[in-house]
Amino acid sequence: MKAGEGVDNKYFHSVVLQEDQCIGCTSCLKVCPTEAIRLRDGKARIIGEKCIDCGECIRICPNHAKNAVTDKLSMLQNFKYKIAIPSLVLYGQFSGKVGINAMLNALKNIGFDEIYEATMGTEIITQVIREKILKEGSIEKPLINSSCPAILRLIQIRFPDLLPNVIDIETPIEITARIAKQEAAKKTGLNISDIGVIFISPCTARVTSIRNPLGIQKSYIDGAISMKEIYGTIVRNLNVFPEEYTTTSNREALEWSITGGQSKAIGVDNYIAVDGINEVIKVLDEIETGRLEGLEFFEGMCCAGGCIGGPLTIENPYIAKTNMRALAKGLPCADISEERIKEYIRLYEEGFIRLTEPIEPRAIMKLDKDISISMKKMEMIKEILKYLPGLDCGVCGAPTCRAFAEDIVKGENQKSICIVKTMENFKKKKI
């Protein structure tokens, strides 16, 4: 099955392969953290069931054959009232000379009626975690942030027993979208279905999560446009229109999309903030085996630097971070009244901004439903491995010799062979 085949597909993925550009080089095989890619007939194939949309393959592909399916601007026509929620990451994509107001006005004038800043969502999450979840202690420690969709999917697959530690609150964008839609409906008198909320996304996994949400029944976000794709249009619009929008962001919000920003905002002492999917895996491993005692909060971000390093961004994450820092200096610190905190907690208690659906473990690594058959398959894998060179060269199309053996046992590889082994046998033959 090819990933991204249809919208209704259970395994819809934002990350897809542009076949004509793939030369079968094995680069992506090696970086995939869930071993979800195989080369078949000289082209990379994504195994939909295993892909977590982290975007590592998009980043590494030297031929730009890996891409993300996102929505097009033309989708705005489907709605009477259009709201854009740009990821806060957008603010770091311009040099320090461009102000937030200028960016947001440029974005609005592409064809949106209104802009909502994700700051609203970050503020709500921060307060609910700080004033409600941490104080009540109803969720297992260490709390795990629910904001990175790739990490959530990783936990489902590789660390299912840490699922109870995931904070049951929506992401900043989803929360902002919900409030934006409600407010717009009240203001315009339109039906909710006539109001379109479009997310300007730095993240492939978020695009997938909008169509295939985790923890909620349906997303309030109607579409996601790649930040990369809309960037040029924003740049062309800069300083063309009169400024009518003034940012309501604060310093804390700007740090949210940078690793460590959430922990800092929440204000816990014993936290760990990790970015880069491989480092996240290592630290989750430590948490799983109980080696990080007393840890209160784990902030895991799939991309280097946090969301600011997302696969659909333009600027280098370190430069973007510097840009964000410059912008943050000109903003006030968050100042939230007791009433507003109470209101946020009420929204959480009523379930409006909460993950209401269970996030189920996905045991895709298991060889068979029946343990004795699994055991037999495991023995076969061990047996096959004895005859493989252990170089993990990837030429057979599997990322490792072990994956090659597993594919054979699972019946997922009838065709490909180990070239290294074949060559060795060839050499041994006497003429």
Next chain:
Amino acid sequence: MDLIQYNFDVQKDDFDRAGEASSNIKKILRQLGIDAAIIRRIAIATYEAEINIVIHSFGGEIDLEVDPSSIKIIAKDKGPGIPNIDLAMQEGYSTASDKVREMGFGAGMGLPNMKKCSDEFNVKSEVGKGTTITMIMYI
């Protein structure tokens, strides 16, 4: 034959690779489709056993045996052995050096923790020869 066996070498003082055996065992059990909660207990216990070999012994090995009803972990090492097992089983008791403690190990929770994680637990030790810890978890 409904039995799976794996064997992992553990070297003395090899902190670089410490955790590799428990990590591999976790992967194998996940592929077999063992319940996540059981895997977690085994991962904790195996890691403790592995670290014990690295810190206290002259080297050893960890064996994994799986049959359809239970998982057995055997941690065997070569010397120096535990003189007083009852004492070693007490929480907080440790013979680790200050250097090792500085690294965050040797809190004296190793053996008690392993026992807590297992359904059956056994320590055999002979001073000068070595220690064998056997842990069984039911599936």
